[in-house]
Amino acid sequence: MSLPQRRITAPFDWGRFHSYRVFDEFLERFVLQRKSYITLHDGRLNLDAAWDDIEERFIAAADESSDVVFETKVLAQFDGASEETKIVFANVEYLWAMPMENISAAKKRSYAQRWFRDRETSSGERFFFNDPHTIANPGSWYLRNKYYEIVAALRVLKLVTREPGFTDVTALKRRIAEICHSAIYEGVPKGDTFAVEKVCGIHSALLHLADPDRYESIISASHRNQICAVFGHVVENPSPDLEVLLKQIRATLYPSHGVSEDPDFKYRWFFYSKDVRPLWIDKKTRKEQRVSSAIFDVRNEEEAADLEGAKDEVTGHRIRRSAKLVKAAKERDKYTCRACNFHFQDQIVHVHHLDPISEYKHPKDTKPQDLLTLCPTCHYLAHYWLRTDPQFKRLEVLLEMLKKLKPRCN
Ligand SMILES: [Zn+2]
Numbered sequence: 001m002s003l004p005q006r007r008i009t010a011p012f013d014w015g016r017f018h019s020y021r022v023f024d025e026f027l028e029r030f031v032l033q034r035k036s037y038i039t040l041h042d043g044r045l046n047l048d049a050a051w052d053d054i055e056e057r058f059i060a061a062a063d064e065s066s067d068v069v070f071e072t073k074v075l076a077q078f079d080g081a082s083e084e085t086k087i088v089f090a091n092v093e094y095l096w097a098m099p100m101e102n103i104s105a106a107k108k109r110s111y112a113q114r115w116f117r118d119r120e121t122s123s124g125e126r127f128f129f130n131d132p133h134t135i136a137n138p139g140s141w142y143l144r145n146k147y148y149e150i151v152a153a154l155r156v157l158k159l160v161t162r163e164p165g166f167t168d169v170t171a172l173k174r175r176i177a178e179i180c181h182s183a184i185y186e187g188v189p190k191g192d193t194f195a196v197e198k199v200c201g202i203h204s205a206l207l208h209l210a211d212p213d214r215y216e217s218i219i220s221a222s223h224r225n226q227i228c229a230v231f232g233h234v235v236e237n238p239s240p241d242l243e244v245l246l247k248q249i250r251a252t253l254y255p256s257h258g259v260s261e262d263p264d265f266k267y268r269w270f271f272y273s274k275d276v277r278p279l280w281i282d283k284k285t286r287k288e289q290r291v292s293s294a295i296f297d298v299r300n301e302e303e304a305a306d307l308e309g310a311k312d313e314v315t316g317h318r319i320r321r322s323a324k325l326v327k328a329a330k331e332r333d334k335y336t337c338r339a340c341n342f343h344f345q346d347q348i349v350h351v352h353h354l355d356p357i358s359e360y361k362h363p364k365d366t367k368p369q370d371l372l373t374l375c376p377t378c379h380y381l382a383h384y385w386l387r388t389d390p391q392f393k394r395l396e397v398l399l400e401m402l403k404k405l406k407p408r409c410n
């Protein structure tokens with residue numbers, strides 16, 4: 001009896017993107033060696049003393065007024081602080097900004113430069129990198145929430161630097177992932193120093209950097225919820241664990257909504273790509289989400305037959321459909337909408353696939369009976385209802401609903 005062949009896939013090399021490599025370097029240098037990462041000071045830092053000092057200056061003496069900018073507050077709070085305290089704070093602040101695309105390299109360097117001269121400050125790749133080497137573009141609230149984000153980062157770093165026994169970055173990242181996962185899904189224990197009650201995106205960022213294979217880089221909790229609400233229905237057995245669900249959604253949508261042939265992008269987020277973003281971002285209600293998704297789906301289906309053949313390399317992730325099949329379906333239905341009988345000069349009508357998701361996955365399996373002619377209005381409605389309930393994949397159910405609605409466009 002021969003054993004089934006086992007395919008061994010090499011683990012994805014996250015280190016090819018700077019943010020993951022820089023994160024590892026930061027942990028190695030700052031947490032394991034207790035040295036500054038963003039300045040050139042080489043002395044071993046007394047982190048315990050620094051955490052206490054930062055707690056006194058940044059937390060106990062926090063300035064709650066909103067009319068003073070973060071920078072001004074920090075300069076006042078750390079006025080007269082030791083060099084060590086400033087180094088530690090600047091490193092933590094840098095970590096908050098490091099993986100974000102929309103925080104400039106100059107800004108990332110400025111946290112050290114406010115206290116240290118240019119030649120005392122590190123330079124190079126750890127500051128200067130762009131997409132795809134960053135992990136996210138976090139949105140204005142991440143910047144506005146900076147004070148709390150930094151406090152949350154302080155807590156994570158203080159916890160891991162107080163726990164003994166980390167000898168390598170891998171074990172350290174495992175622990176950081178645990179701390180951040182529990183902060184996101186169970187909340188932060190109130191008694192902790194640097195405890196924040198607000199939801200902080202830094203936990204998601206660190207969770208992703210620490211264990212990118214398991215956790216998506218969706219920095220905002222509301223984004224995570226929105227994505228799951230909008231796309232949850234495309235997954236056959238949706239997991240109640242949102243992180244798992246995000247992975248399921250991405251795996252399901254990648255063949256249709258992926259925008260790049262680059263296999264690396266399978267491992268990276270794509271919910272923020274320009275095609276997918278409008279489907280969920282700023283869609284406040286389920287209704288808005290469904291309408292924008294329906295518009296996208298119809299457009300995609302309409303382009304499908306044109307993309308057959310030669311254009312595959314460019315548009316390989318869109319659905320493909322045989323132009324012959326499309327024509328056959330229209331002829332069979334006499335260029336007439338099967339739901340409302342709209343007909344105009346053998347033009348205008350669309351061809352709808354009863355199960356668009358299965359068409360994304362197996363375009364070659366499309367059969368004539370999966371396709372039906374619909375007018376544009378009925379077609380949009382079909383996709384709208386499909387977003388509410390998968391029973392509208394069934395021809396009779398779909399036609400019954402559309403006939404009941406009787407769109408009066410003709
Ligand atoms: Zn359709």
Ligand SMILES: [Zn+2]
Pocket residue numbers: 337338339340341342374375376377378379407
């Ligand atoms: Zn119609």
